[in-house]
Amino acid sequence: MVLLDLLMPPACASCGRSGTLLCGRCLNGFVKASRPAERFLAPDRGVVVGESLAVGMAAFAYEGPVRRALAALKYSGASRLAPILAGICEASLGGLLAISGPATLVPVPVHPERRRARGYNQAELIAKPLGRAARLPNAEILDRIRPTTRQHRLNRPARLANLRDAFAMRTGAQVRPVVILVDDIITTNATLEACAAVLRAAGCETVYGFAVGREV
Numbered sequence: 001m002v003l004l005d006l007l008m009p010p011a012c013a014s015c016g017r018s019g020t021l022l023c024g025r026c027l028n029g030f031v032k033a034s035r036p037a038e039r040f041l042a043p044d045r046g047v048v049v050g051e052s053l054a055v056g057m058a059a060f061a062y063e064g065p066v067r068r069a070l071a072a073l074k075y076s077g078a079s080r081l082a083p084i085l086a087g088i089c090e091a092s093l094g095g096l097l098a099i100s101g102p103a104t105l106v107p108v109p110v111h112p113e114r115r116r117a118r119g120y121n122q123a124e125l126i127a128k129p130l131g132r133a134a135r136l137p138n139a140e141i142l143d144r145i146r147p148t149t150r151q152h153r154l155n156r157p158a159r160l161a162n163l164r165d166a167f168a169m170r171t172g173a174q175v176r177p178v179v180i181l182v183d184d185i186i187t188t189n190a191t192l193e194a195c196a197a198v199l200r201a202a203g204c205e206t207v208y209g210f211a212v213g214r215e216v
């Protein structure tokens, strides 16, 4: 990564223009999630899963430059994008904290095999600077114990089956009363629900979700 950085000047993850990791023009094109459907996520009774997640919230609608930047973060190894994306999400996280009160940020885990292949967990890279900015503790207390097929190819019932038993509390992890799960993208609430169910079963009182982008 460091060697690559030296050899290649930074280019905008969204439009490719050289000079910065995310250029001003693309950053200006980030569309704040404004409609509740783009922004909030509540337990979707009967369609997705149970009722473990209290509220889920995303900073941006998952489209245009947001979509391209998140794809670069996930698939092109552009891990330096994470702090930039976290920085522009701080205000939205503040909106969720107004509801949740003090909370522990818990990144949605990836399976160790995928982490090895990618070199990082993008949710963790977003959660860390968010926690520092908001002065909230960050704790990796969940593990993904089963690799799962890429979710975007699956319909809702298949997503649920795919995620069943995919997550577990990390051995020896300390349970936190209020948790905000952090992820890069919310597609359906299936992943957040699966994580929230594990946390609630372990004794967490309330579990919220937060992501950079929300697919609508």
Ligand SMILES: [Zn+2]
Pocket (backbone or CB within 6 Å): 012, 013, 014, 015, 016, 017, 022, 023, 024, 025, 026, 027
């Ligand atoms: Zn750009």
